Amino acid sequence: MSPSDRPLRVLLVSHYYPPHVGGIENVVRQEAGRLAARGVDVTVLTSGERGSALVEDGVRVVRIAAWNGAERAGVPFPVLSPGALPAALRWARWADVVHLHDCLYLTSWTAGLAALLTRTPHLLTQHVAMVQHPSALVRGVQRAVYATAGRALLRRARAVLTLNATVADFVRAYGARPERARHLANGVDTELFRPAVCAEESRLARRRLGLPEERPLVLFVGRLVPKKGYDLLLAAHDAQAGYDLVFAGDGDSAALAGRPGVHHLGALASEELAEAYRACAVFALPSTAEGFPLTVQEAMASGLPVVTTDDPGYAPYGLDRSQVLLLPRDAEALRAALTALAADAPRRERMGRYSRDHAVEAFGWEEHVIALVRHYREAA
Incomplete structure (x- = not known):
């Protein structure tokens, strides 16, 4: 069968993939499943505790055995086994196009080296810019990687897809050809992530998650690492606050232990996470250098008021700043905003309505996948 007679073959590459919990892996799972539903032949190359290859929900998932000990220190960087390159060569040779994530x-x-050796075109989605990690060593390693392997991948990519203006500037600074840079927002599942249909549904969700049923709840979703700003939320909260904090994510859970009005749900699968959004009254994410992360999109789709960092990466999305609070990364500013929102239910309702309407209009997965297929065909 000639390439024109068979389905388009795409190799998606991600450092993690579900059931590992995180933003990039959730994006890749959505892309893979929705591409497969459109008739694209999809293989995902990722890491795992053990090597394996099997079909999951219509998508071939190839897991390379990897050591993941660095994640326990807040550095999500799986170290692949020697079988990685042979597997990448096999699947790059099979593919019409290779799509690298970050x-x-x-x-x-x-996979980028395999694409070069097999002369398979590759695209690259860059999710974030430089992460301001508290460790000078980690920051130095990032700079070295982006200046070497990162630059080579960005330079050779047939298209570099970015989520916001900050990351677009970053990839151009590190070698992406300006004429190949493209803005492509992540999609969000607006059926899974939806508002509670009534107050009773929200109360039941709180009960199932073991959360208080009467207090306003402010939800944080992400790994408990400094770049996500969980420490700022803790600093902004005290026993007299008019709200409780709810954290969904893994990481430094000891920092949350024993604090009054603070609840830790741990890492949640997508369905449980959607319920957590419906259980809460406000979403807060004072992160740094993330632009417009997927969790903000999920919160908006769930009809929550959003309090997050004032990042230039939000500029392409045209948000109404009276309806989405974009604040400096400052504990006092967070305290004032969250206290005011906790006491003002009508304002929360207005902001939540805006969030939902904007998400439905701007973050459709179908539009995302149609654009992806177009980029793939142009590259291949």
Whole structure:
């Protein structure tokens, strides 16, 4: 069968993939499943505790055995086994196009090298710019990686897809050809992530999650690492606050232990996470250098008022700043905003309505996948 007679073959490459919980892996799972539903032949190359290859929900998932000990120190960087390059060569040779997710990881370096050796075109989605990690060593390693392997991947990519203006500037600074840079927002499942249909549904969700039923709840979703700003939320909260904090994510859980009015749900699968959004009254994410992360999109789709960092990466989305609070990364500013929102239910309702309407209009997965297929065909 000639290439024109068979389905388009795409190799998606991600450092993690569900059931591992995180933003990039959730995006890749959505892309993979929705591409497959459109008739694209999809293989995902990722890491795992053990090597394996099996079909999951119509998508072929190839997991390379990897050591993941660095994640326990807040550095999500799986170290692949020696079988990574042979597997990447096999699947790059099979593919019409290779789609790398983020140029920081060994999975992308390996698959990018395989694409070069097999002369398979590759695209790259860059999710974030430089992460301001508290460790000078980690920051230095990031700079070194982006200046070497990252630059090579960005330079050779047939298209570089970015989520916001900050990351677009970053990839151009590190070698992406300006004429190949494209803005492509992540999609969000607006059927899974939806508002509670009534107050009773929200109360039941709180009960199932073991959360208080009467207090306003402010939800944080993400790993408990400093770049996400969980420490700022803790600093902004005290026993007299008019709201409780709810954290969904893994990481430094000891920092949350024993604090009054603070609840830790741990890492949640997508269905449980959607219920957590419906259980809460406000979403807060004072992160840094993330632009417009997927969790903000999920919160908006769930009809929550959003309090997050004033990042230039939000500019392409045209948000109404009276309806989405974009604040400096400052505990006092957070305290004032969250206290005011907790005491003003009508304002929360207005902001939540705006969030939902904007998400339905701007973050459709179908539009995202149609654009992806177009980029793939142009590259291949």
